[in-house]
Amino acid sequence: LLRVLQEMEFERVGGTRTIKVDVRVLSASNRNIKDDVAEGIFREDLFYRLNVIQIEVPPLRERTDDIPLLVKHFIEKYKSEKEKGKIELSPEVWKTVYAYPWPGNVRELENVIESAVVLSTGEMITGEDLPDYLLEKREEEIDLDKIVPMNLTLPEAFERLEEKLIKRALKYSDQVQSRAAEMLGISRHVMHYKMKKYGMLK
Incomplete structure (x- = not known):
C-alpha cells in the first residue's frame, strides 16, 4: 500500500x-x-x-443545523426505496432527534430514519417507530443541587461534575472509550487517565 x-x-x-x-x-x-x-x-x-489534504467534519451533535436537511434527505431516499408515500416526523420525534447526541454521527441517524420509515404505518413517524434506546437516552435537565451539593469546594464540585459527564458519555457511546472521548473533546489518553482517576476501569 x-x-x-x-x-x-x-x-x-x-x-x-x-x-x-x-x-x-x-x-x-x-x-x-x-x-x-x-x-x-x-x-x-x-x-x-x-494526509495530503485534511478536512475535519465536526460531529453531528455540534452541527444540529444539518439535522433537518439530513432527516429530509434520508426520508426521501428510503420512502422511495420502500415505495411509501408522504412521511414526516411528529413534533415529539423532532424533539428526540435534536436532543440525542448521535455518537454514531450521520450513519447512526441514517439507520434510525431508515428503520422508522420501514416501521411507520402512516404519514407520521412517531415515537413508537424509533429504537427504544433513542427514547431512553433523551437529554434531561440537570438538577445541579443533586449533582453538586453546596458543601463541596469548587475543585471537588468540578470533579463531581466531570465524573458525571464522563459516565454519561460512556453510556451514550455504548462504553466505547474512543467515541466517548470524542464526544467530550478530549484525547483517548486523557480519557483513560480520567477513567482511572474515578475508578471506572475494569
Whole structure:
C-alpha cells in the first residue's frame, strides 16, 4: 500500500508486470488518527502519505443545523426505496432527534430514519417507530443541587461534575472509550487517565 501511494505502481499477486496507476485516495475515519499515530496504533508513514489534504467534519451533535436537511434527505431516499408515500416526523420525534447526541454521527441517524420509515404505518413517524434506546437516552435537565451539593469546594464540585459527564458519555457511546472521548473533546489518553482517576476501569 505504501508503495502504491508513493510510487503509484504495483504488481498483481503472482504477476511480474508493473502496473502504473493515477489515482487520488480519499479516506475517512471517525477516530483521531494523530492520537493513534502518537500511541503507535496507526503507522506514521502511512498517515503522512494519506494526509495530503485534511478536512475535519465536526460531529453531528455540534452541527444540529444539518439535522433537518439530513432527516429530509434520508426520508426521501428510503420512502422511495420502500415505495411509501408522504412521511414526516411528529413534533415529539423532532424533539428526540435534536436532543440525542448521535455518537454514531450521520450513519447512526441514517439507520434510525431508515428503520422508522420501514416501521411507520402512516404519514407520521412517531415515537413508537424509533429504537427504544433513542427514547431512553433523551437529554434531561440537570438538577445541579443533586449533582453538586453546596458543601463541596469548587475543585471537588468540578470533579463531581466531570465524573458525571464522563459516565454519561460512556453510556451514550455504548462504553466505547474512543467515541466517548470524542464526544467530550478530549484525547483517548486523557480519557483513560480520567477513567482511572474515578475508578471506572475494569
